[in-house]
Amino acid sequence: MxxxxxxxxxxxxxxxxxxxxxxxxxxxxxxxxxxxxxxxxxxxxxxxxxxxxxxxxxxxxxxxxxxxxxxxxxxxxxxxxxxxxxxxxxxxxxxxxxxxxxxxxxxxxxxxxxxxxxxxxxxxxxxxxxxxxxxxxxxxxxxxxxxxxxxxxxxxxxxxxxxxxxxxxxxxxVQVEFMDPADGEGAMFPTGNVQDDLDVPGLGSLRATMINAGIPTIFVDAEAIGYTGTELQDDINGNPDALAMFETIRAHGAVRMGLINHVDEAAGRQHTPKVAFVAPPADYVASSGKSIGAGDIDLLVRAMSMGKLHHAMMGTAAVAIATAAAIPGTLVNQAAGGGDRSAVTFGHPSGTLRVGAEAREVDGDWTATKAVMSRSxxxxxxxxxxxxxxxx
The missing domain is CATH 3.10.310.10 (Diaminopimelate Epimerase; Chain A, domain 1)
Incomplete structure (x- = not known):
């Protein structure tokens, strides 16, 4: 043959x-x-x-x-x-x-x-x-x-x-500028709110910020789901129950954001939306062994990608973080201490990253003009x- x-x-x-x-x-x-x-x-x-x-x-x-x-x-x-x-x-x-x-x-x-x-x-x-x-x-x-x-x-x-x-x-x-970073044709906040109560089977009602900026992202509070925000990959990726919980959050958030019509469709859309959890600054040791001090960062963020905790931070999710941090009342902004912010430095499993965004409110709706970060x-x-x- x-x-x-x-x-x-x-x-x-x-x-x-x-x-x-x-x-x-x-x-x-x-x-x-x-x-x-x-x-x-x-x-x-x-x-x-x-x-x-x-x-x-x-x-x-x-x-x-x-x-x-x-x-x-x-x-x-x-x-x-x-x-x-x-x-x-x-x-x-x-x-x-x-x-x-x-x-x-x-x-x-x-x-x-x-x-x-x-x-x-x-x-x-x-x-x-x-x-x-x-x-x-x-x-x-x-x-x-x-x-x-x-x-x-x-x-x-x-x-x-x-x-x-x-x-x-x-x-x-290499400096990268994401212009008008709200994802797709819809509103930056598809529910119309900077925070929502998201009903998730097995977890009850979670406070969530659901944003279309860089990539559709669902932010939840780390403490509300039993975490501190200092976790590394091994703390989550070897735990089937934890992975199933995050996928359930992702599926129900995707429906709430209008990305899918039913939670069963989430399995065929693994790349979006992302799920991330945030917490106020705290000391931790990154995966490289580098010590990160609470004073070095504005907040902690951990994000899931394709069903696993990401080893660092997706660039598009960093855009979502920067944009949400610039808007008062979001979970990201609150974890960073609140107030007006044009840039934040956040801690992720591999270390830290500084990102910036410009956002403004027009006729009651938030919009972002750009988000900026450096990569190589x-x-x-x-x-x-x-x-x-x-x-x-």
Whole structure:
């Protein structure tokens, strides 16, 4: 019996922030995968090594975590005054689907560099030395993102001394601005409130802040669900009951936010919404062994991603944190001590992160103009990725 040969596809493996993924140019994909649909999803699943019942992704490029099971497709811009279209696919590890419902803020830091290297940015806009401003159209959520990419001798500068907790080695700093970060077409607060009572089976009524900014996110109080906000991955990810509780919160919050019609639909939408829990500042030891003092941070935040506690913080969730912190009355703002805030430094399992946001109230509704954070990015490998022919 003969078997089809492998197909090789131009690809780049990149780290962006605390995530990494496989990057493609749309024109380099096989014809059947250049349009949304089953062929594209099957191709990306096979590239990453999913679905894998062993949850290791050994036969693919994935790293068996939500932070490393990611794909990016860049294309010519479809919106005027932008350099590139950025489409993000979160690949499920053990199930056969790709979630296209949201953005990856961490990998956004790598999009600017890939766009420059991939020929999407006009050469006359790339300085010999300085900063290249890359205008990104985030196609999943239809928003503009601005990446400030450092350039040295006409090429992207990747090395540097900028340190990002959750990333082992320093690199060049990339500032990322998320413009008008309210996610999708709806209101920033889909319920119309900065806090709500969310009924969750087994937990009763929880106070929650449900916000569409960066990515749809449900914030709850750590103490209300039995936590302190200083937890690390091992405190939660090995506890099936805890994981089931967070998934129940996520499913019922998704219905309340209007993202799904019934809790049963949440299983097919793993990437969004996110669930995070917040607490006032406290001393703790990060996963690296670094001591974080209560005086070093404004609040504590832990977030779930694809059913597990994230090892650091998703970039899009950081946008949600920054935006919610800037709005009085949210659980995030209250955990940070209340009042008017244009920036916060929060503690996460790997360390700390400072994020800023501009928000204002117009006719009784809150809106945000932008959220800003610094990340870093680096090419890990480039060339071709291979997948068995006939797998897509």
């Amino acid at each position: 003969s078997h089809p040969a492998q197909v090789k596809i131009p690809a780049t493996y990149m780290r962006g922030g605390t995530s990494k993924g496989v990057f493609f140019r749309l024109q380099d994909l096989p014809a059947s995968a250049q349009v949304p649909g089953e062929a594209r999803d099957r191709l990306l699943l096979r590239v990453i090594g999913s679905p894998d019942p062993y949850q290791k992704q050994t036969d693919g490029m994935g790293g068996a975590t939500s932070s490393t099971s990611k794909t990016v497709i860049l294309a010519e811009p479809t919106v005027p005054d932008h350099d590139v279209d950025y489409l993000f696919g979160q690949v499920s590890i053990d199930k056969p689907f790709v979630d296209w419902s949201g953005n990856c803020g961490n990998l956004t830091a790598a999009v600017g560099a890939f766009a420059i290297n991939g020929g999407f940015v006009s050469p006359e806009r790339i300085p010999d030395n300085g900063i290249c401003t890359v205008r990104i159209w985030q196609a999943n959520i239809r928003k503009t993102i601005i990446a400030q990419v450092p350039i040295t001798n006409g090429e992207v500068q990747e090395t540097g001394d900028f340190e990002l907790d959750g990333v082992t080695f320093p690199a060049a700093e 990015a680096r090419i890990l490998m480039e060339g071709w990725v291979r997948v068995p022919g006939g797998s897509f």
